[in-house]
Amino acid sequence: MATLALDGIKKSFGPVQILHDISIDLKDGEFLVLVGPSGCGKSTLMNIIAGLEEPSGGALHLNGRDITPLGPADRNIAMVFQSYALYPNMTVAKNIEFPLEMHRIDRSVRAERVAKVAKLLQIEHLLERKPRQLSGGQRQRVAIGRALAREPQLYLFDEPLSNLDAQLRLDMRTEIKKLHQRLKSTIVYVTHDQIEAMTLATRIAVMKGGVLQQLGTPYEVYNRPANTFVASFMGSPRMNLLQARVSGSGGALELSFTKGDRAHAGFVLPAAAAAPLQPYTGREVIAGIRAEAVSIARKGETLGANQRTLAARVEVIEPTGADTLVVLDVAGQEFTARLDPDVDLVPGAMMDFQIDLSKLVCFDSQTEILLS
């Protein structure tokens, strides 16, 4: 178990810079999830942490020790690969034992560790099989077992669940979370699946084009995204981003979404939400509202301090079972709402919706950075 400090990591392949100044500090026992679109440099960063690739600049410290000049064999880091990377010529037991053997650990200790890990992951009955005689989920377990048996200071997972089918993926996700809670190990984990990121992480690092966009807890990344990229990348359906205009009338600020010659849509902002928008009076901003902040307005209901109503036209209704996604037209802009599964809506109908603004976020329309 250890702390990990990435200090201004840079990486270029020839003239192309792939990673720009990545700095991340991990406390002991943290579960960091790296997310970002394909090609943003997640695997490259993992390989640099692992020692499989040399950084072009910056330094890495594992538990205070500078590991930048060390090779992968000397770093005390274990990695679980997307393809599992089980050695095809060795049995499951030999696979788990291999790193211990390479580190010259006593035979008796080795046998003990293999047995312990096999019990923990419930693969005792598979120990004498070859990898090709295992299912995908079993292979994944063995790969995790091999990493655990080493008792390293840091675990790296590069999309470990992406080759599994949907159900198994959920099960393994829960298992990895349990494992982390039990072992309290420090983990860096790469995934494409943002639900996986939200459920597993103690902190999420969102990357784009080799630049760290935001580093924060799942709550922060979801509710206070640092910019519009993070806002639309995290969460499904993605956060609604609306062009809006801030206008002042007396002390209160009004946010209006009207585009072209559509009927007026907008509302007066509650004091808390208005504060960061003061300097933007009379200007355009981007307003971010999550789909679940919307519900159908009921006649005669009194609105809370953070609630407003907004008129919109129903365009498309998509029931998903647990809830129903409804695509609305708010004064010419598309807006997705997550509503009760048993709402009774008609496409084309114009109606009033109730919006909870306690989690409203606004972004500068030029820089797309969060206003706070």
Add this chain to the structure above:
Amino acid sequence: MADTRDKGLVAGRIFLYLVLIFLALLFLLPMYVMLANSFKPLEEIRNGQLMALPIDWTTAPWRSAWSTAQIGVQATGLRPYFINSFLLVIPAVAISTMFGALNGYILTQFQFRGANLLFALMLFSVFIPFQIVLIPMAKTLGTLGLAGTVKGLVLVNSVYGIGFTTLFFRNYYAAFPVELIRSARMDGARFFAVLFRILLPSSSPIIIVTVIWQFTNIWNEFLFGASFSDFSSFPLTVALNNLVSSSTGVKEYNVHFAGAFIAAIPTLIVYVASGKYFVRGLMAGSVKG
């Protein structure tokens, strides 16, 4: 409609089999001629019945070719040269295969400067005709004190084979899953551990291909053998040539046939025996879970 198409298919099949059987017989014909005539007394061959089976079966030509025929100055038969060829082929195949694996590993798993140029140069060695290296090689062997010895031939054939074996292993390892190597390196495996514990145990198909290739080439190699060996170190090919072309006395064709067959037996065995493993190795690699 379907009926006529089926009939067409069956007819096609029969035709295909006939062609294949005909071709197989054609390729087997020389072997039949060799075997049949090696069991005949010389008179039967002289009568001109080359295609006929022996009337009066005899193993004398085989015994003569193996242990008493005149080769060079002494009447030793092919036996000592058969042994020479084994003393040559076993170390030469082992050495060239080992270096091929090592080179393939280095060329694919370490992205060092000039790796591709180096490989191109090694590939070039595959296309160098034997004749060009004869004189420099003779000088080298002389300097090393290996001229006219089996050891010298081992060196020549090993060096000459490394171009081929490197090509085989490099192409095989270029398609080897990168994550396996990376995983092994993270697990603490260093240079030779990766080669011996991870790469080589998964290399049986290419090892078998390389061994078949090197074995048949070195076993059948004549020019180096004729150029760099003397009476004590002739490989079998050179001895066979001496047997067939010795100008003294009558031409004992039956002995020549038997001798040629003896020279061919090891390569035949290698093909038949390892061909099976070759197919098995390929199958094991292709069956995925």
